[in-house]
Amino acid sequence: MLRTIEMYTNEYKDTTKKEIRKKKGQFFTPAEVSMRMAAVENKYPKNQLIRVLDPGAGNGILSFAVIDKLLRSGYKWLDITLIETDTEILPVLEYTITKIRQICESYHAECTIHYIDQNFVLWESSRLYDIVICNPPYMKVRKDSIEATAMKAYVYGQPNLYGLFMAKAVELLRDNGQYIFITPRSWTSGKYFTKVRSFLQKELNIKEIDLFSSRDEVFQGEKVLQETMILYGEKGQIQDEQIKINILKDGTLDTGNSFWAAADQIKFKGSEQYLLLPENENDLKIIDIMSDMTDSFESSGYHFKTGPVVEFRNLDHIHKIYQTGDIPMYRSIHIQNGTLQFPADTQKAQYVSTDEESLLIPKQNTILVRRLSTKEDLKRIQACKYFADENTDLNTEFMTVENHVNYLTRKDGMEMTRNEIDQLFDILMSDMYERYIRLINGSTQINAGELNKLPLQRIERSINS
Template sequence: MLETICQKTNEFIAQMPKSLRKEYGQFFTSAETACFMASLFDLSGLNKSVSILDAGAGSGILAISIAERILKQDSSIKVEVVCYENDPHVLPLLKSNLDLVKKKYKNFSFKVIEDNYIISQRDSFNGNLFAQECKKYDLVIGNPPYKKISKDAPEALAMPVVCHGAPNLYFLFASMGIFNLKENGQMVYITPRSWTSGAYFENFRKYLIGNTSLERIHLFESRTDVFDKESVLQETMIFKLKKQKKHPSKVVISTTNGNGDFSRISHFDAPYDTVVSPLTNYVYLPANKDNLEVLKKIGSFENTLPSLGMKMKTGLVVDFRVPELLESEKSESNVPLFYSRHIKEGRVSFPAGIEHEFVSNEKQSLLQKNRNYLFVKRFTSKEERRRLQSGIYLKRKFPGYQFISTQNKINFIDGEEELSECTVYGLYVLFNSTIYDSYYRILNGSTQVNSTEVNSMPIPNLLQIQEMGRMLIKSKDFSEKNCDEILQEACA
């Protein structure tokens, strides 16, 4: 039956323009992924009547996968599926697929709600996860729409308790899915992994962590393992949770090593408090036991940049917004403008002989004091070996300037008081070490280095950082291997 549904879904995808599906944030789940998600539910102790919710159901493959698994196990169980879907183009396919199931299993029933899943429940959703004003379900499964909306969109206004700025529909669907769960009910969702860290998703994480327990996390080594008919750039994950406030002692972490057929899965148990950090309110995604050791080591440090009077900030100049202020030749009325391409092998190399290396000094908001900084690239390519790439900037190497500027594709670490050269060199040791690069990859699956996340990273104390700086200055060896050795010796 799933083969038939997949064939019909693929025919739908082929005849529907991607631009039209993008309006709804549609990415269809493969049969292999749907079956795997259905397998994550614990079906022991099911009642004789089970309710299933699939919001943003698309072709219905997720709801059908778990419904068929239940009915194959015990055909006497009454299974009710409720699907939310308001895309008129896919509704005929959804209803046709659900009819196929109904013809096969007499105890299967379904209802398709052709309404906006979020807006239609806004009067019930008030932050009380256990309110009974709306229908509650035993099992919730979903591949929610992935689409950014404005902060004043009706869906965002309906769920202020989880929103921060302009939200994405996928985590609004996940929040409402939690709301729609019965107490002790189970939910399995496939989403981007971006929600697990950073300030943007903080309210959602608090909502999820405070009212559910994460039981399983599945990570994909390849983005193409998930949506085989789609071009998906986001790192994707599957998570399973239970609606209960008591947390388990462990979370099962698994990864797919193959081509999306789930025939080769590795898994291990991770301590719950290591994955779900009570200190940072982040959800860490270690892919193996080596990653757990990284989290344990970094977690032993008790300081952060802000606690030591420092902070990572984002570069000031968005160059395409101020083209009239950009200049290619040095003059008395401009200052150096540093780009990520100026960061080379741990140092800042300027000038690089490129266009627009200077910016007019007429706009004060684009200027920063010529002080000692650690520059860090904001973006790296997926193929690059290191995510954290930094360069030491020393003001004495750029005499004659009271101010400089930075393009917004780099970050810089500054202090409440100017950083000493030893401090900057010590910070370089941290950011150029293997363990901190590994830590950041566990923390964030994207290629962007986020200042909010860096500012939350545990780091050694200031004396240790300065000692590492002195050791680096003495050795004159900027290699990753040497930074690893210095970090190990200074923080033993």
């Protein structure tokens, strides 16, 4: 039956442009993933009413999967609430609801189905649920949107709907209720999910995590840039001592590797409360090494900043061809294989006029780090060294950096020495740091804030003189 639901969903996808579905934050759960997510624990008495909530129902495939699992496990008294506002997917959802009724009848089970056509974030429920299972919409909303306003306790910066769904779902669970969510990994470390993580730290007992070994494994053909995870938990303020990590193989949903990690080793670590996502025992060793470092780049007096030049806001100041008095603007294309290559063979702007002071950066030694890497890049950290005395072609006292590049400074304003740059660069480009950044960041983007929080063994002051 899941295959049939998937077939009708594919017909909907064929008649709906990918851009429209992406604008809705709509990525449908495949049948195999739905079955895995629906493997809920059989911990309730068989004569108990089980209430299930699917707050991002979409085509209803998760609802069918979990009801099917409960029926096969002997439960006869079920109540399920499906919430969906997209009228274009409604025909598929209605078909799924009909099939849920039919399968309940075949098991001689009493099943009450509630379809809610309301915004889940704004929806008010008088009930609490035993199970929440969800593939939420993945889309950013404005800080002054009705959703962000309604969930302001969980908003930090620009919110994403899926983070708000995660928080509200916990609110609607009974104590010890089961929590199953498939999401991008960005919430585990992203700055804008800080308050969501803080809430989950207090209210969710994480039991198990599924990690996919390929970024394209789950939503095939959708060009998803972020790695995906499934989170299994229970509502409760007492965390189990260990969390099970499952690494799912390419091409299948078979567990390629499973191991246990101590909860206090990976759950919401450091001042940013990151959830670390190791993929093997060696990753746990790296986490231990990094956790033993008491300093970070930031606490050691360094500060990564994001380049000040946002192109569309500065069209009057940027140039593709050098004009008298211009300064160089370093962008991602100039960072190639650990070296700075300027100018580049590109049709994009590489020069900036000096008439806008806010764009000017004093010409000093630094490290440039791309904010975005590509799927094809072997290393997530793409960086290069910049030495002021080696970049004298334009003979200026300033340079600047485009907004997709981070650059390193010292908080005290002093210029970093060559030796200092060499050591910091070697640290950043080491295999251990490359692996650690992947543990805390499942996307191809590295923000300045994440770089500043990276652990750092304090460098000897003698190299700073």
